[in-house]
Amino acid sequence: MTAPILDVRAISIAFGGLKAVTDFSLSLPAGALQGLIGPNGAGKTTVFNLLTGVYRPQTGEIHLDGRRVDGLKPNRIAAAGLARTFQNIRLFGDLTVLDNVRVACHVRAETGLAAAIFRTRAHYGEEAAIRERALSLLEIFGLSHRAGEYARNLPYGDQRRLEIARALATGPKVLLLDEPAAGMNPQEKRALADLIALVRRQFGLTVLLIEHDMGLVMNICEAITVIDHGVTIARGTPAEVQADPAVIEAYLGAPDEPPPASAPAPAPDSAKADP
Amino acid sequence: MTKLLQTLFDGLAVGSLYALIALGYTMVYGILQFINFAHSDVFMTGAWVAYVVAATAGWAALGGDAPPLYAGLFTLFASMLFCAILGFGIERLAYRPLRKAPRLNVLITAIGISLFLENIGQRPELFGTQPQKMPQLLPDTTLFTIADVNFRVVDLTVIAVALVLMAVLQWLVFHTRLGRAMRAVSHNFSVASLMGINVDAVISFTFVVGSAMAAAAGFLYVMKYPGALKQPADSTWILLGLKCFVAAVIGGIGNVRGAMLGGVLIGLMEMFGAAYLSPHMRDIYVFSLLIIVLLVRPAGLLGRATVEKV
Numbered sequence: 256m257t258a259p260i261l262d263v264r265a266i267s268i269a270f271g272g273l274k275a276v277t278d279f280s281l282s283l284p285a286g287a288l289q290g291l292i293g294p295n296g297a298g299k300t301t302v303f304n305l306l307t308g309v310y311r312p313q314t315g316e317i318h319l320d321g322r323r324v325d326g327l328k329p330n331r332i333a334a335a336g337l338a339r340t341f342q343n344i345r346l347f348g349d350l351t352v353l354d355n356v357r358v359a360c361h362v363r364a365e366t367g368l369a370a371a372i373f374r375t376r377a378h379y380g381e382e383a384a385i386r387e388r389a390l391s392l393l394e395i396f397g398l399s400h401r402a403g404e405y406a407r408n409l410p411y412g413d414q415r416r417l418e419i420a421r422a423l424a425t426g427p428k429v430l431l432l433d434e435p436a437a438g439m440n441p442q443e444k445r446a447l448a449d450l451i452a453l454v455r456r457q458f459g460l461t462v463l464l465i466e467h468d469m470g471l472v473m474n475i476c477e478a479i480t481v482i483d484h485g486v487t488i489a490r491g492t493p494a495e496v497q498a499d500p501a502v503i504e505a506y507l508g509a510p511d512e513p514p515p516a517s518a519p520a521p522a523p524d525s526a527k528a529d530p
Numbered sequence: 531m532t533k534l535l536q537t538l539f540d541g542l543a544v545g546s547l548y549a550l551i552a553l554g555y556t557m558v559y560g561i562l563q564f565i566n567f568a569h570s571d572v573f574m575t576g577a578w579v580a581y582v583v584a585a586t587a588g589w590a591a592l593g594g595d596a597p598p599l600y601a602g603l604f605t606l607f608a609s610m611l612f613c614a615i616l617g618f619g620i621e622r623l624a625y626r627p628l629r630k631a632p633r634l635n636v637l638i639t640a641i642g643i644s645l646f647l648e649n650i651g652q653r654p655e656l657f658g659t660q661p662q663k664m665p666q667l668l669p670d671t672t673l674f675t676i677a678d679v680n681f682r683v684v685d686l687t688v689i690a691v692a693l694v695l696m697a698v699l700q701w702l703v704f705h706t707r708l709g710r711a712m713r714a715v716s717h718n719f720s721v722a723s724l725m726g727i728n729v730d731a732v733i734s735f736t737f738v739v740g741s742a743m744a745a746a747a748g749f750l751y752v753m754k755y756p757g758a759l760k761q762p763a764d765s766t767w768i769l770l771g772l773k774c775f776v777a778a779v780i781g782g783i784g785n786v787r788g789a790m791l792g793g794v795l796i797g798l799m800e801m802f803g804a805a806y807l808s809p810h811m812r813d814i815y816v817f818s819l820l821i822i823v824l825l826v827r828p829a830g831l832l833g834r835a836t837v838e839k840v
Binding site: 421 | 710711713717720725726727728
């Protein structure tokens, strides 16, 4: 077995007395598509914030493609190849769709400020390449016709896709998707699942997905980690996790009741404030 | 008619000066959401450095002859360079350590920096406590006269330099990679950081540019009013800074084009009020305009009113 591309070793963080995430470990082989699920407030988004450098883990280590990245600033981690989307859409609303993607391309740019000011040939060549790359990403996500619009004016579904396009523009090895299907209807969710599969193949990505829609998670993820109150309570294939009594208890809080026929019920409120 | 045109011209000259300073306020506010109270002191420092450079170079001692053309340019660049470094230092040493602190702490720090600059500027080895007269670097002549309106070289220079700098800034913010990053950072700097943008570098750069603009304004100010180089802690500087802050608010704080518009409006308002109503109440016109604009458009003329989604 090859070395994992993302290796998370027992990271923890506490906010005051609240242990938000405790000893979270995860090993993502290159090319994997895994899910991270858990009830509301379980600490899923906190895990993403720890991985991307928004929070600094108080214990543990994070290795990305063999390089230790915990404690680095978010932009350095992004440069190392970790990109994310947000549960609540956080596009640059005052920038155009194209600029949202282009600005994320900068991290892979070679020429610096001096080149920009003195307008060197290399700078212009690179600007053209960035534009090209941004446009082709928009093409994949079916957003080309909206390139010149302000991101804030896009319909909801387009904004969700633009977030993924923007994350891909940073040229990641690992992509973290935080509830990409939130607020989508069943058709849009299917289209999204296809899109995730497509970009994963095309860009050779490893994907970690937080999602409340159990149907989506169970369908596309190869392995699932379940956390509750910041603690990992189960890990395995979708079928294993579904049958796990601890998972059912975490979701339904009723140890004596019979497990649901197909899947644990998704938590109803998707617009909650997960720290 | 002549009076009208002359006032219009004077208003534009003063207004473009205000616009240059207002840009610094608005850029910092746009990115960090705090009011950099030390900005008016960077402007003051720019004016004084221009004086020190010109006086040290001895261009004033040339007598009645006009100093060489490069004298003005050299002084302008020296002053801009000095203040760019100063702005970088202020952000790096005073504001960056407080990046995650509550906004009020940063605000108080800014006031502290402002007092610090004013008082250290009075040191005898720096600018001293006496007002000075700026050596004349530009010929004090009227370039041409149209319909009895005098277009003085100084005023034309002020407008031209301000226009060039604003054009450069406009290009920088809206047509370069760095400007794109600045706009992204100003929209949301934590997300920008997650998208791989070096937020610290962008913020430093913003301070460098804003301070250089303020220095240019300081230089132009002492060119236009050579006798008005008041001592560093004089309230003139604070009042000028305040007016430019008002200009930024009127245009819509955080909006680069708004600051330019606001500056020019304030300049026109002040000059027209002084010419047609009473020259003793210039400041009243400026602040009345602020009140009216805030009543009609609370987000400023070019500001976008945001409605919180619930």
